[in-house]
Amino acid sequence: MDLTTDILDSIVTTNAGPSSEQQSSDSKKSKSKAKSKEKFDKAMYLNWFETMFRIRKFEEKTLEAYGNQKIRGFCHVYIGQEAIAAGMLSALRTDDAVVTAYRQHGIALSRGMSSKECMAELYGKATGCVKGKGGSMHFFSAEHRFFGGNGIVGAQIPIGTGIAFAEKYRGTDKLCVTMFGDGAARQGALYEAYNMAMTWKLPVLYIVENNGYAMGTSVERTSNVVDMYKIGSSFDMPSEAVNGMDPQSVHEAIARAAEHIRAGKGPYFLEIKTYRYKGHSVSDPGNYRSKEEVKAYMEIDPVKVIEKRIIEQKIASETEIEELKDKIKLEMDEAVAFAESSPLPDASWLYTDNYVQEDYPYMKD
């Protein structure tokens, strides 16, 4: 398909090394492809596949449960963007921090949060990762250094910068990945945060998940600058564009960025090019995109691409893949069963977690 080839071209050729004056070059492209073949072992490939397949199946269950009105409110699924979560997981340390927006189920799962606690959260149950207080948009896990799903577009850009500030302040070598959408990148908060992060050389990795749209608004309609990685250049921030439909490209880019950041050289910015197959939220039919465009991206579905690569390059057998799939499907059935059978929160919990002070005098009349 022509459109698919175009898309592949546009997202793959930009995946080169760090540079603020980014350019596409065929030699770079083939070089990175060639060397990457040998670099990763079976465990890595299976890890990517498992992470992506887990997210995909989790989101499918989410949509099903939403259809049955078990899940309510705003609900944004990650289907299509799984390669970012997978490549990020393998390239980071578990003690690195991550903060993102409301399209966060996949990131939360990849950070190690359980399908059970996440599904129970979507169901608004007491056993959810935040006791039914956050729902789809607000998962958090201190244990997994997941600083949350943020509902206000762009707010997490300075917040992630501050999380990184705290690491530098304490003198650790941990970094904070600060993720946001292409729409969020147009918020003024980005400018202020980038400027301070660069000036103070904070250990922050900014990732814009460029899925082409902010609700119904395409990237082209929001700015004169559509190559989003270029935003970094006005701060002299090292920036690159990355193929987000392939966990391997994501892994390589994040590993490169993390090395730079841990060396104390300050922030790094990745524009990861991806696509969301579903509407913006469950209630959006997505009529602003052509069927051809969606279909073209389906051809490079990251979950299928990686499965195909594993089989074709004989990294693992079909049986192994099938076993992995069965394991994940079982995990999802158990997550749903857990969510279904869990108790609702206690109404009195409305008055917990508003203040750390336990005897705070609420105005109750």
Added chain:
Amino acid sequence: MARILKLRDALKEAMIEEMRRDASVFLMGEEVAQYDGAYKVSKGMLEEFGPMRVIDTPIAELGFAGIGVGAAMNGLRPIVEFMTWNFAVLAFDQIVNNAAKTLSQSAGQFNCPIVFRGPSGSAGQLAQQHSQTFESWLGNCPGLKVVSIVDPADAKGLLKSAIRDNDPVCFMESEIAYAWEGEVPDGEYTTPIGVAAVRREGTDVTIVSYNKMMRVALQAADDLAKEGISAEVIDLRTIRPLDYHTLVKSVKKTNRMVVVDESWPMFGVSSEIAYEIQKYAFDYLDAPVLRVNSADTSLGYSSVYVNEYLPNPEKVVKAVKSVMYVKA
């Protein structure tokens, strides 16, 4: 003659009529043009008025609110839509520090005829950041006018007044109520800012409310009627300036008042009303003014939290019985 219109369509009619009437009026906000509005309030307007007057913005509330303020200072009449008022918090600098203060700072040389509009309040299980009301926040600020509506006829008449107003107006709607219907008069009319409406006459108690809580107030009045209690129900419609004359007049008749206000209890619309009533109707009160607010907390996602948090008819009935010294 009147027609039955949904709230969203009444609002749209107001904008369309004013844009036809005055070429300086334009609409700007996220998804207002090609997507027809996140809640379809501006459906079809791009087609009629074109992209110079129905403008999709990036997600940049502070920026486009400020562009609206500048345009208003320079002779245009912007309608700035916030997808919800929760996101307008990013634009408070422009609303509070600029729109509200331009006239004062310039000693009357520059005014700021702008309408900031969008839905305020909870809308189901949307959790902490997407469930807040802003009437109390903005009602606190001199220089602004604040309107909060639910009735489609009022919405149309008041939005037209807001667009024609020479001062900045914050106009609060409701995601949930966009689909609610009501009678809307045919033909040209406006509804004045700053005048409350008595929706139901009664003799025993005055229930004051606004925006979608009007349904709660009216339902409570129905329930009370079954028990022989006659409630007068007033729709504030405008938060600032506050029409306390209508409230005082009512309480002089009923001698009791309950305020049903979705905003948080402290320092808000309900506190202000209680103050005005004790000041101007002290001798007429047979009981303290009570209020039914949202809980003094952030709102969690689960339905359990939502039910506990929001005012509902039972809570209002209980408050009314309390001011009437009737056993619940």
